[in-house]
Amino acid sequence: MTFAQPKMTARDVSVFYGPKQAVKSVTIDVPTDEVTAFIGPSGCGKSTFLRTLNRMNDTIPAARVEGQIALDGEDIYSAGMDVVQLRARVGMVFQKPNPFPKSIFENVAYGPRIHGLARHKSDLEAIVQRSLKRAGLWDEVKDRLSDSGTALSGGQQQRLCIARAIAVDPEVILMDEPCSALDPIATARIEELIAELRGNYAIVIVTHNMQQAARVSQRTAFFHLGQLVEYDATDTIFTAPKEARTKDYITGRYG
Numbered sequence: 001m002t003f004a005q006p007k008m009t010a011r012d013v014s015v016f017y018g019p020k021q022a023v024k025s026v027t028i029d030v031p032t033d034e035v036t037a038f039i040g041p042s043g044c045g046k047s048t049f050l051r052t053l054n055r056m057n058d059t060i061p062a063a064r065v066e067g068q069i070a071l072d073g074e075d076i077y078s079a080g081m082d083v084v085q086l087r088a089r090v091g092m093v094f095q096k097p098n099p100f101p102k103s104i105f106e107n108v109a110y111g112p113r114i115h116g117l118a119r120h121k122s123d124l125e126a127i128v129q130r131s132l133k134r135a136g137l138w139d140e141v142k143d144r145l146s147d148s149g150t151a152l153s154g155g156q157q158q159r160l161c162i163a164r165a166i167a168v169d170p171e172v173i174l175m176d177e178p179c180s181a182l183d184p185i186a187t188a189r190i191e192e193l194i195a196e197l198r199g200n201y202a203i204v205i206v207t208h209n210m211q212q213a214a215r216v217s218q219r220t221a222f223f224h225l226g227q228l229v230e231y232d233a234t235d236t237i238f239t240a241p242k243e244a245r246t247k248d249y250i251t252g253r254y255g
């Protein structure tokens with residue numbers, strides 16, 4: 001499945017951990033303004049592949065990436081790529097909410113400050129407010145912005161992490177099982193938020209939960225044993241998959 005103007009492209013991407021190959025020659029286009037879900041059984045390489053999209057694998061010494069990945073046509077693994085800048089453009093939200101042990105305000109203000117996005121204190125306050133509003137957290141925290149981010153509930157912490165990602169104006173948001181540590185109510189809130197954010201960012205979400213993929217995404221990629229088996233409109237993947245392996249997975253035959 002290709003797009004006229006994909007936000008990101010991966011061509012023949014393989015990832016190795018030492019001698020072990022975790023991702024095998026994956027080629028995929030990530031569309032702008034839509035949610036793409038990566039699904040597949042545990043250990044199939046979804047998270048590893050997701051992390052190649054903002055070079056998060058660089059932080060794992062044993063990991064080696066081959067192939068080409070581009071953001072708006074620009075090779076993100078080129079020598080001239082500023083990785084700090086890249087990770088602002090391609091933000092990430094992790095499985096376990098990981099706010100900094102700082103105030104709610106500082107959690108959101110940190111990125112815009114280091115990226116020089118705010119000249120005055122009032123600019124920074126406006127960015128923090130806007131980001132928290134977009135992340136659906138403002139009403140709950142507006143009277144306690146100086147409280148620690150780690151004092152919030154798990155679901156609130158995850159929305160804080162989303163606000164933190166949004167604050168630096170990303171183009172892509174990668175989410176690695178963002179609801180797996182949350183209860184059903186907090187999960188529903190994050191899913192609503194993903195629906196609200198769609199259209200403003202290219203969103204890629206790794207999820208174990210097929211119902212979640214069906215609810216939140218427009219495109220779904222099914223991974224198995226490090227390979228991208230099938231990539232199509234979410235409806236097609238869940239109602240009329242072309243590959244037997246996809247069908248077996250979505251009908252619960254393994255996983």
Ligand SMILES: Nc1ncnc2c1ncn2[C@@H]1O[C@H](COP(=O)(O)OP(=O)(O)OP(=O)(O)O)[C@@H](O)[C@H]1O
Nearest residue numbers: 017022040041042043044045046047048049060062
């Ligand atoms: N830091 C690492 N060092 C070595 N091997 C790793 C590392 N991270 C992942 N792997 C291995 O790479 C393979 C793919 O793992 P990955 O976490 O990407 O899969 P996944 O599909 O996201 O699985 P899950 O849904 O369980 O998180 C697995 O065999 C895993 O054990």
